[in-house]
Amino acid sequence: MQTIAITGATGLLGRTLVKTLEAHYHIVGCGFRRATPPLVSLDLSDKDAVSAFLDEYVPDVLIHAAAERKPDVCENDHAQTLALNVAASEHLAKQCNQRGIRLFFISTDYVFDGVNPPYVEQATTNPLNFYGQSKQQAELAVLASDPTHCVIRVPVLYGDVEYLAESAVTVIAEQLKSDPHSALDDWAIRYPTHVEDIALTLADLIALPKAQLGGIYHVSDTQALTKYQMAQLIASALGLDGSSLVALPEPTQSATRPHNCALKDTRLHTLGIAHHRDFAAAIGAVLNQHLQG
Numbered sequence: 598m599q600t601i602a603i604t605g606a607t608g609l610l611g612r613t614l615v616k617t618l619e620a621h622y623h624i625v626g627c628g629f630r631r632a633t634p635p636l637v638s639l640d641l642s643d644k645d646a647v648s649a650f651l652d653e654y655v656p657d658v659l660i661h662a663a664a665e666r667k668p669d670v671c672e673n674d675h676a677q678t679l680a681l682n683v684a685a686s687e688h689l690a691k692q693c694n695q696r697g698i699r700l701f702f703i704s705t706d707y708v709f710d711g712v713n714p715p716y717v718e719q720a721t722t723n724p725l726n727f728y729g730q731s732k733q734q735a736e737l738a739v740l741a742s743d744p745t746h747c748v749i750r751v752p753v754l755y756g757d758v759e760y761l762a763e764s765a766v767t768v769i770a771e772q773l774k775s776d777p778h779s780a781l782d783d784w785a786i787r788y789p790t791h792v793e794d795i796a797l798t799l800a801d802l803i804a805l806p807k808a809q810l811g812g813i814y815h816v817s818d819t820q821a822l823t824k825y826q827m828a829q830l831i832a833s834a835l836g837l838d839g840s841s842l843v844a845l846p847e848p849t850q851s852a853t854r855p856h857n858c859a860l861k862d863t864r865l866h867t868l869g870i871a872h873h874r875d876f877a878a879a880i881g882a883v884l885n886q887h888l889q890g
């Protein structure tokens with residue numbers, strides 16, 4: 598049985614990667630501050646510890662999902678962002694290349710400026726905020742280390758959360774519940790994607806021969822929604838009245854966000870890989886499970 602190491606296994610995406618892939622693979626998940634056994638606590642900025650981890654567990658595949666992914670946090674701490682998002686990713690990529698480990702690096706639609714969507718995999722990147730810039734640098738470093746490494750770009754994610762504010766999608770439910778007159782961005786167009794669909798896509802990619810893989814892949818659901826539009830669907834899923842919500846026609850967040858980074862998944866389409874779901878039904882299921890649990 599192949600061994601898959603997953604960084605960020607305590608995070609929103611990583612938890613579902615572990616859950617989905619452990620049915621078919623031996624999984625070694627690692628987190629950092631939240632990691633408790635069987636997860637391994639590994640500080641990715643500690644290069645010696647990373648090498649020792651790879652020596653000990655000898656994975657066949659590594660999915661690198663750990664990152665600082667909050668644009669406002671990245672904007673306020675460039676050094677920390679570069680250390681985790683760029684330097685640690687580059688180190689992992691080189692170590693994986695030297696050891697023949699297949700690397701899947703999770704990146705973001707925020708490497709694009711959002712001006713000319715949809716974006717194919719080879720479209721020119723032009724990130725507008727520091728988070729996007731750090732991921733752009735990491736992508737370049739990963740592929741320079743080994744062109745057979747895979748960069749997996751994903752848009753805004755949702756799924757099982759530990760707390761509603763953990764995802765930029767489920768946090769909307771918290772806003773709605775605390776203030777039915779909440780004002781929400783009705784400018785930026787997003788493509789909320791369930792973490793399980795990312796995990797299922799990765800499972801399909803990992804099952805392919807190494808010779809068929811390498812470079813950039815786009816994984817995205819297709820329903821275009823602003824936060825205001827998501828809020829209306831979330832209100833309806835929770836049986837709340839969305840009629841008092843306020844639509845903001847201009848962006849308001851401190852780190853600049855792109856307008857529309859629609860990711861066109863031409864390579865997955867060619868491979869016949871597609872995992873999509875209806876947002877209204879899926880977010881309803883996520884929220885009901887969380888609020889009842």
Ligand SMILES: NC(=O)c1ccc[n+]([C@@H]2O[C@H](COP(=O)([O-])OP(=O)(O)OC[C@H]3O[C@@H](n4cnc5c(N)ncnc54)[C@H](OP(=O)(O)O)[C@@H]3O)[C@@H](O)[C@H]2O)c1
Binds near residue numbers: 629631
């Ligand atoms: N969430 C989104 O909407 C979204 C959108 C586009 C792209 N992405 C990308 O998808 C990937 C997964 O994101 P996510 O939402 O699952 O992130 P997340 O929930 O914020 O989790 C971040 C993970 O990184 C780990 N981590 C932080 N500092 C670390 C360090 N020094 N050493 C080792 N691990 C460290 C955390 O571990 P501890 O908590 O245990 O410390 C946690 O497991 C990221 O690459 C992100 O850029 C996410």
